Amino acid sequence: MASELEPEVQAIDRSLLECSAEEIAGKWLQATDLTREVYQHLAHYVPKIYCRGPNPFPQKEDMLAQHVLLGPMEWYLCGEDPAFGFPKLEQANKPSHLCGRVFKVGEPTYSCRDCAVDPTCVLCMECFLGSIHRDHRYRMTTSGGGGFCDCGDTEAWKEGPYCQKHELNTSEIEEEEDPLVHLSEDVIARTYNIFAIMFRYAVEILTWEKESELPADLEMVEKSDTYYCMLFNDEVHTYEQVIYTLQKAVNCTQKEAIGFATTVDRDGRRSVRYGDFQYCEQAKSVIVRNTSRQTKPLKVQVMHSSIVAHQNFGLKLLSWLGSIIGYSDGLRRILCQVGLQEGPDGENSSLVDRLMLSDSKLWKDDHDREFSVADLSVQIFTVPSLARMLITEENLMSIIIKTFMDHLRHRDAHGRFQFERYTALQAFKFRRVQSLILDLKYVLISKPTEWSDELRQKFLEGFDAFLELLKCMQGMDPITRQVGQHIEMEPEWEAAFTLQMKLTHVISMMQDWCASDEKVLIEAYKKCLAVLMQCHGGYTDGEQPITLSICGHSVETIRYCVSQEKVSIHLPVSRLLAGLHVLLSKSEVAYKFPELLPLSELSPPMLIEHPLRCLVLCAQVHAGMWRRNGFSLVNQIYYYHNVKCRREMFDKDIVMLQTGVSMMDPNHFLMIMLSRFELYQIFSTPDYGKRFSSEITHKVRTIVIMLNVCIYTFSFLTGERFSPGVGQVNATDETKREIIHQLSIKPMAHSELVKSLPEDENKETGMESVIEAVAHFKKPGLTGRGMYELKPECAKEFNLYFYHFSRAEQSKAEEAQRKLKRQNREDTALPPPVLPPFCPLFASLVNILQSDVMLCIMGTILQWAVEHNGYAWSESMLQRVLHLIGMALQEEKQHLENVTEEHVVTFTFTQKISKPGEAPKNSPSILAMLETLQNAPYLEVHKDMIRWILKTFNAVKKMRESSPTSPVAETEGTIMEESSRDKDKAERKRKAEIARLRREKIMAQMSEMQRHFIDENKELFQQTLELDASTSAVLDNSPVVSDMTLTALGPTQTQVPEQRQFVTCILCQEEQEVKVESRAMVLAAFVQRSTVLSKNRSKFIQDPEKYDPLFMHPDLSCGTHTSSCGHIMHAHCWQRYFDSVQAKEQRRQQRLRLHTSYDVENGEFLCPLCECLSNTVIPLLLPPRNIFNNRLNFSEQPNLTQWIRTISQQIKALQFLRKEESTPNNASTKNSENTDELQLPEGFRPDFHPKNPYSESIKEMLTTFGTATYKVGLKVHPNEEDPRVPIMCWGSCAYTIQSIERILSDEDKPLFGPLPCRLDDCLRSLTRFAAAHWTVASLSVVQGHFCKLFASLVPNDSHEELPCILDIDMFHLLVGLVLAFPALQCQDFSGISLGTGDLHVFHLVTMAHIIQILLTSCTEENGMDQENPTCEEESAVLALYKTLHQYTGSALKEIPSGWHLWRSVRAGIMPFLKCSALFFHYLNGVPSPPDIQVPGTSHFEHLCNYLSLPNNLICLFQENSEIMNSLIESWCHNREVKRYLEGERDAIRYPRESNKLINLPEDYSSLINQASNFSCPKSGGDKSRAPTLCLVCGSLLCSQSYCCQTELEGEDVGACTAHTYSCGSGVGIFLRVRECQVLFLAGKTKGCFYSPPYLDDYGETDQGLRRGNPLHLCKERFKKIQKLWHQHSVTEEIGHAQEANQTLVGIDWQHL
Secondary structure (H helix, E strand, O other), rough: OHHHHHHHHHHHHHHHOOOOOHHHHHHHHHEEEOOHHHHHHHHHHHHOOOOOOOOOOOOHHHHHHHHHHHHHHHHOOOOOOHHHHHHHHHHHHHOOOOOEEEEEOOOOEEEOOOOOOOOOEEEEEEHHHHHHHHHOOOOEEEEOOOOOOOOOOOHHHHHOOOOOOOOOOOOOOOOOOOHHHHHHHOOOOOOOOHHHHHHHHHHHHHHOOOOOOOHHOOOOOOOOOOOOEEOOOOOOOHHHHHHHHHHOOOOHHHHHHHHHHHHHHHOOOEEEEEEEEHHHHHHHHHHHHHHOOOOOOEEEEEEHHHHHHHHHHHHHHHHHHHHOOOOHHHHHHHHHHHHHEEEOOOOOOHHHHHHHHHHHHHOOOOOOOHHHHHHHHHHOOHHHHHHHHHHHOOOOOHHHHHHHHHOOEEEEOOOOEEOOOOHHHHHHHEEEHHHHOOOOOOOOOOOOOOOOOOHHHHHHHHHHHHHHHHHHOOOOOOOOOOOOOOOOOOOOOOOHHHHHHHHHHHHHHHHHHHHHOOOHHHHHHHHHHHHHHOOOOOOOOOOOOEEEOOOEEEEEEEEEOOOOOOOOOHHHHHHHHHHHHHHHHHHHHHHHHHHHHHHOOOOOHHHHHHHHHHHHHHHHHHHOOOOOHHHHHHHHHHHHEEEHHHOOOOOOHHHHHHHHOOOOOOOOHHHHHHHHOOOHHHOOOHHHHHHOOOOEEEEEEEEHHHHOOOOOHHHHHHOOOOOOOOOOOOOOHHHHHHHHHHHHHOOOOOHHHHHHOOOOOOOOOOOHHHHHHHHEEOOOOOOOOOEEOOOOOHHHHHOOOOOOHHHHHHHHHHHHHHHHHOOOOOOOOOOOOOOOOOOHHHHHHHHHHHHHHHHHHHHHHHHHHHHHOOOOOOOHHHHHHHHHHHHHHHHHHHHOOOOOOOOOOOHHHHHHHHOOOOOOOOOHHHHHHHHHOOOOOHHHHHHHHHHHHHHHHHHHHHHHHOOOOOOOOOOHHHHHHHHHHHHHHHHHHHHHHHHHHHHHHHHHHHHHHHHHHHOOHHHHHHHHHHHHHOOOOOOOOOOOOOOOOOOOHHHHOOOOOOOOOOOOOOOOOOOOEOOOOOOOEEEEEEEEEEEOOOOOOOOOOOOOOOOOOOOOOOHHHHHHEEEEEEEEEEEEHHHHHHHHHHHHHHHHHHHHOOOOOOOOOOOOEOOOOOOEOOOOEEOOOOOHHHHOOOOOOOOOOHHHHHHHHHHHHHHHHHHHHHHHOOEEEEEEEEHHHHHHHHOOOEEEEEEOOOOOOOOOOOOHHHHHHHHHHHHHHHOOOOOOOOOOHHHHHHHHHHHHHHHHHHHHHHOOOOOOOOOOHHHHHHHHHHHHHHHHHHOOOOHHHHHHHHHHHHHHOOOOOOOOOOHHHHHHOOHHHHHHHHHHHHHHOOOOOOOOOHHHHHHHHHHHHHHHHHHHHHHOOOOOOOOOOOOOOOOOHHHHHHHHHHHHHOOOOOOOOOOHHHHHHHHHHHHHHHHHHHHHHHHHHHHHOOOOOHHHHHHHOOEEEEEEEEHOOOOOHHHHHOHHHHHHHHHHHHOOOOOOHHHHHOOOOOOOOOOOOOOOEEEEOOEEEHHHHHHHOOOOOOOOOEEEEEEEEEEEOEEEEEEOOOOOOOOOOOOOEEHHHHHHEEEEEEEOEEEEOOOOOOEEEOOOOOOEEEEEOEEEEOOOOOOOOOOOOEEEOHHHHHHHHHHHOOOHHHHHHHHHHHHHHHHHHHOOOHOO
């Protein structure tokens, strides 16, 4: 089909491209009926441009549309070439003072917490940076897309509405001019014409509903049979369902289906098939059939291609209109006028109305509110002037509330809301309806400063509607206690609470509006009271009245038991009334206009009834009486107290009780309360306590708990006066008190504190303004967060029975405060704090404390405590009573202190508690009982508190009697108290002294025993000290050879006495000596590919099977790194352990398909001791060189020149023999002749094969580790015979040493300073392993490697095509040569020792490296150019440079100064020398000289001595000049060196710079901004949903989306995983910009999140950017991440994280 299409399409294109926009525009200018002309043009051309086949070509379509359709309109509009016309319009335009930028998804937005009128007022980044708000407290968030920048809107900001860019000039102060004056008459006329036609066309076509015919004036003459099967987005089906269905319906691949689904999700619709009607209809029926089983089917339509074409153009047209009006405000004004012009059908018929009203039918509506027109409400309602206008003129409040009520139609018999089961769909619809509450919140968010009568009237109408809503909530979801059996089905409770939560702020804001106008407040109060009366209409019906009496007081109430009747936790009407009542007190309206208020009509028992039931319900739930009602009730009680709801629930219930009590006789109230708590019997019947203590225990427990809560509630009622209006306080006092009590529990981070405080509608808690007064801030370290600690002077305000404490918090706070007092050597009493006075309206509340019933309750409980055996009392009950007594005493003290002359203090608590009981019982007075309890042995804990009460009592009494008439001697109480206190003190002192002596005695005994033990086992200790080799942290434990130079290699190598090494297996705990012939001991190790040192990440091995890794390029593009946790096992123990791990894994796979944190199939396991991720083991060996080098050294050792000649001859001989073997010849004569030709060098026996000294078990482990390194390093299948295995082992040894040297240099640590144990053990084992590995490899293979490596420095004929000297990493070469050399040396019996070989190899490689450095050194001239060389090094290096100059045919740059040259040689060779020192140290076991163990200087000379090099390195060349000159010549003549010198290629310079992670910006918002400009590379300019930054190379990736998945080794992986393979050979460190989270990835199944290096001012990270505080880079934390990367610990970190947190294992990391 495609081939037929193409010529036709091309032909169409040609005819389209020949259209001239200018001509068409000219034709239109002449036209009489412009609309018809334009429509004909569109009808003809649109279907030719859009929708020409199954797959859209957006670029091509847009190009043609611009040319043929939009171009003529632009010409017509400008009347000339738009390229000139539009700039002219732009110049004439005056810049706007409003920014109006529309936010993209993920763009950063800023809101100022000090100046914004509400949180929806935001600035874009550009305006923010130019505004005054950047120095204020601002909040940063990422936009969901679609909002506007409010810069320049004076109604949005309290100050600083303009940024520098949009600043008003003084001349144009607010002079609104008509923007049309800048346009000429005819431009205005033409614009009107074209805008009217195009806007009408777009609206008409986008709201068109027929599927196969167009509007008459757009119908084409001949209609083709081409249709699309169009799939639409919906809110029910998941991605997976859609993908599965599409694969079936239009038989496409999964990849195509994913593409379709992604587009549907993004654009709202996508065609999934193109063809004739029948063909599309068939696909539609399959889709509908497949998706209609569980839910409603997916929406599919078969649409004619021309309709789709016109709709696509309609969308294009709208965005074109949007861009055109950007040129000029005049054009913008015209478009607005066109859009808002009344249509023919009267009201709501303008184009904009039509578009908005049909919004819900458009497919662009992604069914989420944020894409629908309803989302504009935030733009409209938050403008204060608009909101006021809409309230007064359109009655907006009532409309919103009534719409809301219409949607919640389910009511019960009493007209209350009833929610059905909360299904997903229900929840979804409910979410939609809830957005109306948000609209109400937007309308109320800015409070009116002045009220007009209309506003009052309309607000109160809205208030009426609101009361109707609350009335439907009053008493909803009532519950009855389950008795007998557990509830069968948890009732629906979430919807009601969701509604309550959403309304919380609206209720608060309603009260704020009422508070701002006295008339409104009075009216609202009356209305609310009337509604409450209606709700309580049936208050007494059917419930019998009963009379209660205690202490001679009696009251009538009704019989009601919470535990038997229905009760509801939802009482919004009574809570609103409580709020308004407090406002009456706060605004003093209650005292100014008492005649206007219905205070006399209030019936206090009615007001308190329902709130009291709520409190009783909570108490009973706590006492376990409602256990059978299941979790729904527990959750409701939790939310009732929770910080999100309590402000309008629990807090208001307490206020309501306080309101009721302040108007009642406190005795009556207390009796009603006892009755509701079902405790009335206990206090009204004498000796009831004795009786009930003998009853069933669980009943007793219930009563004890209920009593506790009841007394607790008494202390709330009198103690909670921190609401402005109840007590004489302001709002900051309330916040302060909350913070003090939160910090009394423990020091808290800023975010924890904010969470524990209630937020207002602006998301503010008021914390920042008061925190400084009550707390100190402690900054965080490398981990953890900054903490606030309570100031010591605030501890006196601590109230143990603070009403917002949960029970757990209360006990923690009590514990913490007592501990603090003990530390400060104070007594541990926690007395009630001094409270502020009540407001007059609530002043009578204090009388509860001295009422008869209260005294009766206190007396009874104290009585039980005195006779503590016979009664069911508890210590906490007593503690609460003591607290109440303390409160009363504090209160009386306050009254006495503040009393004026003529007033009498009516609060006489002290007198009342001194009186004994009445005649019949003669119970002792409360005071007397307290004095008795003071010495009760079973009340040790409460002694301090009782003592404090008695002391305060005496103080108050003194104040009472301080009138000068009656000087009274101290009462016996104090004397008694004083003496007992002294006794107590003495007793404590004595006990402390005894304890101290006992401690000292024990310590003396212990140290004595220790000494004895050491004396008896002297030799044992000696051994341990010598043998502690494997565990000591210092690098070297061999006996230090003093007063001699230490040399690490060569014939003069320092000989160290052999040491025996004993180690213990962590699995079987057996100890064993490390020997050549014993069973192998191994270290757990982890081998990984690494690019940490890489200078070229783009290199990629095409075919690992054929790749030869013999020479490492100096760019170190990818190395193999080995690390170990240092734990030692027997090889056979490890084998057993690993087999069991494998077996377990197979069983687990059959059971459940979860990942583990390690991949057993790849040989991974966790170290059995520390759970560190490992994938192989390294054998522990003795220094291998001592084992091979056991021949006598009797001959003179050759110098370098002789040695090179000897080795070259041996190599020649070997190569000759190899050739012989490969060409079989029968004639024996020939053979003998050949042998004669070949002169074997003296003492060389190529037929000799040395015996392997190691035991079978060690040989096996050598092979195991070698194969593992080969497998991981090359990413190939394991093959122990492969000739590349030894190369990979040497490479891993070299690379690991290089990376450790890099870390030590970066951190300025000395080379041989104290290395951590595990590193030290790892390097030692790795180097010894690499040196011993040749014994299990094929001898000829290793010899072959040696020959080839040697040939790269000393050329010979048989090896062509070796890399040039610039392309070899010299340290890798050195390690390879040194470790392969024994394979050659073992056949040489001429007496040349291994040490000599090492020395000559080392010298040769060092010289090659110096030449490398000189060839690549850059000749930047330093100002310190000294004419004549001052020291021998400089003259020597100049001479050498001249030689080079000569050999390179003068291509080398001009000679710089000797000083400069020598400096670059020294700097360039340092890393190589350090690596070599580490290598030979571990290889030969020579201890390091003490000079190198200290930090500081560069140690160049010390290193040279240790490595037996001359300090003047150039001497090496001078001593061996005869051979070196010819070698240098051969190196310089290489073609690649010439190319480099002529500038045709690059080479690595020395010293190589250390790789660092990328530089991150100081301010996090610049990262967010960068990410918001990043669009997904695959989906045509679409914004990426999860932009992720690679911290290694700085690439931005589109993570976690179907669009950017690629295939890797046969699996679909996300962009980040794919990137780790190209950038970090499988390991990646990323920053997820939208979440502010660091992501570690390793391989496809491993990953974890790590805390980001960005902190806010409070020292906390903000993962997910939920809090929005400004974030700044913390350098230390970033260094920590960098260190993890340098140390190759990322994979290990992931392993630990996944082991610690199993949820991480389940994440599909490969899709990120």
